[in-house]
Amino acid sequence: xxxxxxxxxxxxxxxxxxxxxxxxxxxxxxxxxxxxxxxxxxxxxxxxxxxxxxxxxxxxxxxxxxxxxxxxxxxxxxxxxxxxxxxxxxxxxxxxxxxxxxxxxxxxxxxxxxxxxxxxxxxxxxxxxxxxxxxxxxxxxxxxxxxxxxxxxxxxxxxxxxxxxxxxxxxxxxxxxxxxxxxxxx
Numbered sequence: 001x002x003x004x005x006x007x008x009x010x011x012x013x014x015x016x017x018x019x020x021x022x023x024x025x026x027x028x029x030x031x032x033x034x035x036x037x038x039x040x041x042x043x044x045x046x047x048x049x050x051x052x053x054x055x056x057x058x059x060x061x062x063x064x065x066x067x068x069x070x071x072x073x074x075x076x077x078x079x080x081x082x083x084x085x086x087x088x089x090x091x092x093x094x095x096x097x098x099x100x101x102x103x104x105x106x107x108x109x110x111x112x113x114x115x116x117x118x119x120x121x122x123x124x125x126x127x128x129x130x131x132x133x134x135x136x137x138x139x140x141x142x143x144x145x146x147x148x149x150x151x152x153x154x155x156x157x158x159x160x161x162x163x164x165x166x167x168x169x170x171x172x173x174x175x176x177x178x179x180x181x182x183x184x185x186x
Contacts, residue, residue, distance in 0.1 A: 003163030006030040024171035027164050053144040057087050062109050063116040064152050065097040070120035071156035075166055082170045119149035
């Protein structure tokens with residue numbers, strides 16, 4: 001049971017109702033609907049990260065999984081492991097992040113996972129790691145990675161505080177790489 005109840009359909013304003021109808025039926029989205037003025041900006045920021053950034057989707061999902069591990073967010077881990085599989089990230093990489101073994105990753109993935117871990121745990125990545133990410137990815141993608149890690153860190157804290165429950169079956173489980181690619185085009 002959530003600590004903060006999800007709003008019922010009769011409690012939603014028209015904008016929240018319309019937005020929820022366009023989204024996968026995720027409990028976190030329903031929780032966002034409980035803060036009507038914040039819902040659309042939260043959803044749009046998440047969509048910009050997932051669908052419109054130049055950051056490589058593999059690196060993005062590894063970063064989100066590292067944030068989920070650092071924050072203990074089972075909800076984010078569950079949802080984003082499904083997305084990672086959909087874009088064909090190898091199971092060994094998913095497991096390395098989930099079990100806290102970034103040493104099992106290639107150097108680029110290890111750098112990204114370490115950056116995400118620092119942002120989630122410490123509120124900021126170290127100067128050294130930030131410089132390495134900037135050198136590796138360039139300004140735009142380094143900034144997108146920072147926004148991604150900060151956003152999912154914040155969402156993990158909303159999930160934990162509100163007590164957002166895992167869905168019995170992930171509405172995004174089973175999507176294919178083709179589905180994920182089509183989502184990113186639209």
